[in-house]
Amino acid sequence: MNDEKRRVLVSDLKYDQDEVDAVVEVLKSEWLTMGPKTIEFEKALTEYLGAGDTIAVNNGTSALHLALLGLGVEREQEVIVTPISFVASANVVLYLGAKPVFADVNPRSFNIDPDNIQKVITEKTAAVLPVHIAGLPAEMDQILGIAKERGLKVLDDAAHAIGAKYRGKNIGTISDISAFSFFSNKNLSVGEGGAVSTGDKSIAERIRLMRSHGLTKSTWSRHHDKDQESYDQLYDMVELGYNYRITEMSAALGIVQLSKLDGFNKRRQAAYNLYKDLLETLPLEMQDIPDHATHSHHVLPVLVPEGMRSKVRLHLEKHGVGTSIHYTPIHTFTYYQRLGYKIGSLPNAEMIGRRVVTLPMHQNLSDDNIHYIVGLLKDALAL
Numbered sequence: 001m002n003d004e005k006r007r008v009l010v011s012d013l014k015y016d017q018d019e020v021d022a023v024v025e026v027l028k029s030e031w032l033t034m035g036p037k038t039i040e041f042e043k044a045l046t047e048y049l050g051a052g053d054t055i056a057v058n059n060g061t062s063a064l065h066l067a068l069l070g071l072g073v074e075r076e077q078e079v080i081v082t083p084i085s086f087v088a089s090a091n092v093v094l095y096l097g098a099k100p101v102f103a104d105v106n107p108r109s110f111n112i113d114p115d116n117i118q119k120v121i122t123e124k125t126a127a128v129l130p131v132h133i134a135g136l137p138a139e140m141d142q143i144l145g146i147a148k149e150r151g152l153k154v155l156d157d158a159a160h161a162i163g164a165k166y167r168g169k170n171i172g173t174i175s176d177i178s179a180f181s182f183f184s185n186k187n188l189s190v191g192e193g194g195a196v197s198t199g200d201k202s203i204a205e206r207i208r209l210m211r212s213h214g215l216t217k218s219t220w221s222r223h224h225d226k227d228q229e230s231y232d233q234l235y236d237m238v239e240l241g242y243n244y245r246i247t248e249m250s251a252a253l254g255i256v257q258l259s260k261l262d263g264f265n266k267r268r269q270a271a272y273n274l275y276k277d278l279l280e281t282l283p284l285e286m287q288d289i290p291d292h293a294t295h296s297h298h299v300l301p302v303l304v305p306e307g308m309r310s311k312v313r314l315h316l317e318k319h320g321v322g323t324s325i326h327y328t329p330i331h332t333f334t335y336y337q338r339l340g341y342k343i344g345s346l347p348n349a350e351m352i353g354r355r356v357v358t359l360p361m362h363q364n365l366s367d368d369n370i371h372y373i374v375g376l377l378k379d380a381l382a383l
């Protein structure tokens, strides 16, 4: 390809006529929110994960928020979170009036380090919130072991990890509760969407209530379950809930995307394998992936030598290759600084925050483009 015109996106969607047809069908049905497609999407997700119950919501942040509520986390309690994540992973703790307490990451996996979790547990700790960063499962055996010993709940943020596995088990079925995001750039993408999965029926029930204002009946069931004894009562409100409802268009996209997910993830794995071979001789560090983990390769973060990041990113950008940063450590953002979190307190996360570059990774990425990107990296690192 003529390199002048080449444009490689850092992430990309793969929609075709199936997604178009699915949304058109919903539009023609004129039932646009939380109806049959939502029920079907939840059923398909539960079947895909192979355990528990799944509740679809309007985005991954709502999923995390509802999951913490479902676990019963309260004001003044503490939740241990990783600093290397999207801000939503810690913000949801603040939504509850609880306190995010950061535990530093392992510099080789970029995931929360179980030893550091141990160090920050206090009598106020209610839960641990690991993130499977980039799609690499966190060390769940150790995290669940600590939680059991100390009487803590575990919510895993699986926004990056649909299709990932830990010791052969699907992410989404391992801890007390899991939260997924189906945002535009995710492996399963619906624009805006999310889901909670849990094996605990009473938590699932509470989350269903909280997703729609704490009401006992959804609009869909009010319109369709006309033989209910209490038909003369529209609904009761039994909790102070939210409007975190998913639309039928998103659910319909989710059903189609889920049917293609394993194929997408296979292509991501092949792209990763090629990158890994080609990057071997370069002075870059990739996540260490243990044998017991199946990575979903949502994004591809690599560490470049200290002081090289701008040079590398600008060189790639100049030649048509988009990159990103996953992530700037959460505690270093202005808002968290105002809350009193200290720069210098989490050295591994801060090292990653200075050195990480996210390279293009998606199901549309060609081998040719991976060779092209690696060629540019070689040039940039030699500059």
Ligand SMILES: Cc1ncc(COP(=O)(O)O)c(C=O)c1O
Pocket: 059, 060, 061, 062, 085, 086, 088, 089, 131, 157, 159, 160, 181, 182, 183, 192, 193, 194
């Ligand atoms: C790790 C992580 N957690 C949570 C979220 C929040 O998901 P959403 O954007 O769907 O609200 C994201 C989203 O991008 C994420 O990457």
